[in-house]
Structure formats: structure tokens, C-alpha cells
């Protein structure tokens with residue numbers, strides 16, 4: 001089932017058309033990466049999903065129910081981590097989580113065990129200070145704890161890793177990945193390595209439209225077949241290979257590029273027969289980075 | 299809603315807002331009878347210097363009436379301080395975005411306005427009657443409250459005026475972008491009611507009349523004169539709150 005669907009969503013701020021036609025859907029129990037440059041409209045889209053901004057056209061549904069601006073009932077299925085999370089500074093993390101539990105009507109015992117579990121998960125347990133003195137990274141951790149608190153069916157995180165140090169970042173990605181068991185995750189980012197680490201599906205937002213969408217493998221496949229690079233130890237070996245297989249491209253004195261992967265076994269035979277000394281044979285991966293540049297550069 | 303109310307309570311205490319307001323209202327409450335009590339003494343000490351200038355000061359007698367006059371003079375100041383101290387009650391949350399995690403958890407926006415209104419009205423009522431109680435107690439101790447008529451009704455009228463102002467404050471808080479706008483709007487509403495109150499035909503419908511509690515105590519006005527403005531203030535407050543809820547449901551957080 002689709003947890004979240006957006007169809008032909010539009011949004012303008014005054015004259016400025018930020019979202020022109022955004023259509024995508026997020027199936028249950030997936031980690032969905034929502035990628036775009038700064039200012040592409042990721043935060044705007046998320047706020048519309050949460051009913052915090054009026055929709056300029058199109059339709060959004062969460063868990064099958066339509067989202068409306070203002071008091072949207074769909075928010076009870078959602079956990080949200082804002083891009084710059086802010087909490088009541090006079091409370092301690094424990095008190096804040098209790099407050100979160102109480103507003104969603106959880107029982108006292110459940111609140112206590114869930115708070116402890118999440119504070120441990122986010123590394124904030126034993127933090128007795130009030131939120132006032134927290135760094136942005138610590139607020140981000142508390143933010144993920146409060147977003148997960150009510151066992152939401154849909155977890156929306158707006159650039160969750162941007163304020164964290166490398167260790168915190170890895171921990172947060174692990175949390176998101178493990179959250180997949182119970183919930184569906186939609187997170188926005190402009191950091192592509194995060195996407196490659198944990199996402200099942202992605203969508204690129206560019207110039208108000210979804211430029212690319214699909215599972216990680218599908219998206220990779222969209223790029224024309226990537227080549228295989230062969231590097232020999234000696235230049236004359238590269239020359240012999242080049243003579244025997246003229247479709248190879250010589251990109252360096254002893255580097256050859258093979259574009260069609262089907263021909264690789266033949267080449268390997270030749271190498272074994274002639275006992276050529278090989279430094280490396282490497283399949284070139286298209287990174288999302290390349291893809292992103294391609295989309296953006298268009 | 300109870301949960302949000304609990305959070306409001308925690309904020310009122312931990313921000314020191316409650317302490318400041320309690321101190322102010324207790325101080326004012328003590329000041330009313332104290333000033334009345336000290337007037338004869340002040341006059342006496344001043345009379346020598348006044349006599350030099352040719353003024354003859356006759357014996358001054360004070361009673362509970364003087365203290366109540368002080369009460370009605372200080373009340374607007376108390377209300378003003380209350381509004382100023384609570385000025386950011388809504389707008390601080392908009393500025394910082396602290397309501398976003400709350401509404402995105404599915405807490406209905408009505409409950410937020412409701413809880414804030416309960417906190418404000420509750421604090422106003424408690425502080426106001428603390429202020430009233432202290433003045434009443436001292437007056438009864440020093441003099442005799444029975445020379446004034448409708449002591450409680452007079453106080454209730456001014457309390458109602460406070461409720462009316464706070465309702466406007468909530469409405470402007472639900473609409474405005476920052477606390478300056480809120481304070482300006484609330485101030486304009488109060489001043490507007492005051493100015494319009496100068497037209498005799500309108501006066502009895504306007505809450506400004508509720509501020510004339512002293513006239514009631516002195517027996518110049520009848521209790522019945524206030525019933526219309528009481529009712530008008532009540533209706534206006536309810537309308538304000540309903541409008542506030544309507545606007546808050548639609549505002550951008």
C-alpha cells in the first residue's frame with residue numbers, strides 16, 4: 001500500500017513558482033530519499049504534506065486520507081523532524097518526551113519505557129540539563145526521538161543529518177534504517193552518500209518537478225552502461241591488448257576502457273593466455289553524484 | 299489539552315513569569331491600603347512646608363474609601379503589566395517554531411488556543427483576586443469596608459474588563475505576526491472602547507464603563523447600570539475567542 005502520495009502538487013510564493021508539478025508516492029516500509037539542491041523546494045513540499053502550508057494545486061494523501069491545510073487529521077499518523085528543530089527550552093529531554101506522549105494520549109507506563117528507549121537510542125540518556133543549553137546536533141537527536149515517539153506510520157525528516165558530526169550522522173542513518181521495520185521514512189537531503197547508504201527509493205526534485213524517480217537500482221540503470229577500466233603494468237601489454245581488441249579505448253599509456261561488458265570474458269582469456277601483467281580491472285560505478293550533476297546540468 | 303496546559307504551567311513557573319506577576323500584584327495589593335494609611339502622615343510632614351507657602355492643611359481623615367480609590371487607580375497598571383509580561387505567550391512560539399512538533403503530532407489547534415486561554419484567564423483571575431483579597435483584608439483590618447457599597451460587584455466589574463482585554467489579546471495573538479502587533483492591537487481595542495465610551499449613548503454598552511467601579515462603591519451608579527456592559531463584555535469576549543480559534547486554525551505557524 002502507498003503510505004504517501006502526491007499528485008500534481010503545485011506551490012508558488014507570490015510570483016515565484018517553487019513547485020510546478022510534483023508527483024510521487026512512497027510505499028509502506030521503505031526509506032524514501034527526497035533529493036534536491038538547496039532551495040529546490042524540499043522543505044516546502046514536506047510542510048505541505050504536514051498541512052503547515054496551503055497546497056497550491058494537486059492532491060496529497062497520507063495513509064489514504066487527504067491532507068488539508070491547518071488542522072489536518074492525517075498528522076496523527078506522522079512523525080516530523082523539522083530542518084531546524086526547536087523545543088520548549090525550559091524542559092529537560094525526558095520531560096519533553098513525556099509531553100509528547102501525553103499530547104498523543106499514551107499511557108504513563110508506555111511513555112516512560114518509550115522515552116527511555118528512545119533517549120538511549122539517540123544517545124541523550126542521562127542528559128538532565130534543560131533543552132536551553134543544547135547544541136543544534138543535540139536538538140537534532142531529540143528531534144528524531146520525538147518524531148519516532150508515537151510509533152508514527154510515516155516519519156518525515158527534513159535534512160536530518162545536516163547538523164551532525166560524522167559519528168552522529170552514521171548513528172542517525174542507522175536509526176532511520178532500523179526504523180524501516182515499523183514505519184515508512186521520507187527524508188530529504190542534498191547529501192548523496194546518505195541516500196546511497198540507506199534509501200530504497202529516491203526522487204530528485206529539480207526546478208519544481210520530479211526529474212528522476214525510482215528504486216536505487218532503477219535510477220542507477222538509467223545511466224548508460226558504465227565502462228570497465230583495465231590497467232596493465234607495462235605499456236607494451238596495453239598495446240598488445242589494443243591491437244587484439246580494437247574496440248577498446250586507450251585512455252592512457254597503459255589504461256584501456258571497455259564499454260561493452262559482454263566482451264570482458266574474451267579479454268580475460270587473452271590476458272590469461274598471453275600472461276599479461278595486470279594492475280587492475282575495475283568496473284566504473286555511476287554515482288548518484290554523476291546522475292545529479294547530469295540532471296542539474298541539463 | 300491537559301498535557302498542553304501542564305506545559306503552559308511549567309513555562310509560567312520556569313520562565314519566572316508567575317513569580318514576577320505574583321510579586322507585582324501582591325505589592326500593588328499592599329500599596330493600596332498603605333498609601334491611604336500614610337496620606338495623613340505625609341500631609342502632616344508636608345504641612346509645615348506648605349504652611350510657609352500660605353496653604354493651610356486641615357486635618358485629613360482617611361477610610362476604606364481612599365484605599366479602594368487607590369485600588370481602582372492601580373488596577374489598569376496591573377492589567378497593563380500582566381499583558382506586557384504575557385505579550386509573547388503566543389508569538390514567542392511562532393518565532394521559535396516550537397508549536398510545529400506539537401501540531402504535527404496531531405494535537406488539535408483548538409486545544410492549543412484553549413489551553414493558552416485557560417492559563418491566561420486562570421492566572422488573571424487568581425492574581426486579580428489575590429490583589430483584591432489583600433486590599434480587602436487590610437481595609438477590613440484598618441477601617442471598615444461597609445462604608446462602600448457593592449465592594450465585590452465593583453471588583454468583579456474590573457475583573458470582567460480584564461477578561462475582555464485578555465480575549466482581545468488572544469484574538470490578536472492568533473492573527474498577528476509578532477508581539478508588537480499584538481500589543482498594539484490590544485492597546486487600540488482598549489483605547490477605542492475608552493474613546494467610544496465618551497459618547498453617552500454608547501457608554502452603557504462598552505466595557506470601559508466597567509472600569510468605573512469607584513462610582514459604584516460611592517453609590518453614584520446603580521448596580522443595574524453595569525449589567526448591560528457586563529453582558530456586552532461577556533459576549534464580546536466569547537466572540538473574540540471564537541474568532542481566535544477560527545483564525546488560529548488557519549494561520550501559518
Ligand SMILES: Nc1ncnc2c1ncn2[C@@H]1O[C@H](COP(=O)(O)OP(=O)(O)O)[C@@H](O)[C@H]1O
Nearest residue numbers: 013016018036037038039040041042043044045
Ligand atoms: N514563506 C516563504 N515565502 C516566500 N518564499 C519562500 C517561502 N518559503 C520558501 N520559499 C522559497 O521557496 C524555495 C524553496 O525553499 P525550500 O523548500 O526551503 O527549499 P529546500 O528545503 O529544498 O532547500 C526557496 O527559493 C525559498 O526562497
Ligand SMILES: [Mg+2]
Nearest residue numbers: 042043083158
Ligand atoms: Mg530545506
